[in-house]
């Protein structure tokens with residue numbers, strides 16, 4: 001075994017009607033493994049031959065429809081339709097966002113989410129013209145290995161390519177038609193299956209793939225209750241303490257039928273609102289993933305009286321841990337307003353696409369910096385908080401503030417967000433000294449504290465002097 005436990009226990013005081021003081025354990029993970037499992041990628045994905053006709057028909061029926069939308073009721077019906085065994089399922093009111101399913105016996109072998117935008121391709125040899133739709137597909141082999149492909153701009157080329165080996169690994173790449181890799185995320189499941197090593201790479205200024213982040217995350221992500229609103233007084237901070245190894249599984253209490261019904265409906269609300277928000281933020285792949293995950297998955301809700309967390313997703317990356325759609329809820333703490341509850345479920349759904357950088361989550365201040373340093377918290381604020389801002393948009397989409405279009409987002413979602421300008425340093429993480437990991441306000445401060453070792457700035461500022 002290498003590495004040590006990096007869990008942290010943070011304590012928060014929160015006011016929710018009555019002032020309650022609860023212990024709040026951030027997402028924890030367990031130790032790491034010695035050997036990384038081998039990772040392979042290969043190209044071949046067989047599309048069902050009838051998919052082409054399906055696309056042509058969808059585009060010709062939907063190309064003049066501009067006011068389609070997903071709704072809670074629509075998501076509810078889609079889930080029921082998938083359960084019944086339907087293989088052509090509308091995901092939006094006018095059915096222009098749809099789920100195509102192909103099965104072998106009871107096993108899903110291929111599924112795809114299709115939606116506008118639509119486009120056109122011309123075959124270079126036959127000059128045959130074909131219509132295209134934005135599409136993301138999942139091709140699942142008998143051993144559970146998944147090939148995911150995404151043509152999100154409907155240009156006929158799948159720029160998103162992903163291979164997921166259940167409980168072992170995932171490689172997700174953005175590629176160009178010339179074969180150049182623009183970005184890559186590699187996930188390796190560590191021994192015991194409870195934590196993952198994540199490496200993120202992106203093209204640098206010279207056009208070469210360079211590592212931008214490596215971190216460990218946990219499969220089981222627990223969400224603290226009471227994320228304070230931006231601008232609210234931060235809760236008193238206490239020194240972090242090492243967490244106990246994860247699991248113990250939380251203590252289960254029976255959910256009441258009313259609670260289960262409520263959770264199902266909140267899940268549908270989170271999906272509908274979250275999917276629209278992801279579309280407005282320019283993250284169509286996350287929208288497609290979320291729609292498919294919720295439409296095709298029978299969620300297992302469990303209730304707990306464990307006071308350390310409000311909700312948890314025992315699922316991690318959806319394609320890496322495919323059989324786990326277990327959401328834990330603590331009904332005692334899960335008492336916030338409806339939008340906040342939907343927000344929490346959206347947070348948990350995001351964990352099918354992202355895990356937290358465990359050290360950032362453990363060290364950044366939940367009340368101030370975490371929602372700018374962590375994508376899940378940032379997107380949750382952006383999509384559901386009444387007072388979201390442009391910095392949340394930047395952090396959610398993993399861009400700098402000057403690279404996001406606040407007005408475009410507002411126009412698409414019909415929700416106003418506040419301004420947040422340059423100078424947003426967020427913080428810097430010193431992670432290289434085990435036991436002395438530190439979160440600082442600025443990179444300069446962090447470099448000094450880190451003993452001359454390089455610090456990772458989480459700045460979303462466009463100003464180079466603001467790191």
Ligand SMILES: [Zn+2]
Pocket residue numbers: 027221222223347351356376
């Ligand atoms: Zn989380």
